[in-house]
Amino acid sequence: MSNKEIISKWFANKDEYLAWRAAWRAEYQTLSESIREYKRDRKDRDPAIRASAQYSCWAYRKEATALLETRKRSKLEAQRQYLAAKAAKEASAVGT
Numbered sequence: 001m002s003n004k005e006i007i008s009k010w011f012a013n014k015d016e017y018l019a020w021r022a023a024w025r026a027e028y029q030t031l032s033e034s035i036r037e038y039k040r041d042r043k044d045r046d047p048a049i050r051a052s053a054q055y056s057c058w059a060y061r062k063e064a065t066a067l068l069e070t071r072k073r074s075k076l077e078a079q080r081q082y083l084a085a086k087a088a089k090e091a092s093a094v095g096t
Contacts, residue, residue, distance in 0.1 A: 010074075010077065011074075011077075011078070011081075012081075013081070014078075014082075017074070017078050017081075020074065021074070024067065024070070024071060024074070027067065028064065028067050028068075028071075031060055031063060031064050031067065032064065034056075034060050035057055035060045035061060035064065038053045038054075038056045038057040038060065039053075039057055041053035041056075042054055042057065
């Protein structure tokens, strides 16, 4: 699942949130592994490989930062949904 698909696919309940979070983790792990690989490539003796690895590392880091920001927003959304459901449940319990 690409970063854009993860961002566009939000959730409406806990099960969807957990599935979304699992997809997010897989995407972030793949991205982290790529960053580590490019960091190793920066030590290569060939200047062309070093330059390419440096740029790729920089680009992937920006994408990783965007994923972390998305994760922060998802946590806030999940909390908002939880509190709304809890308030609705308490309101229905008071009404009965």
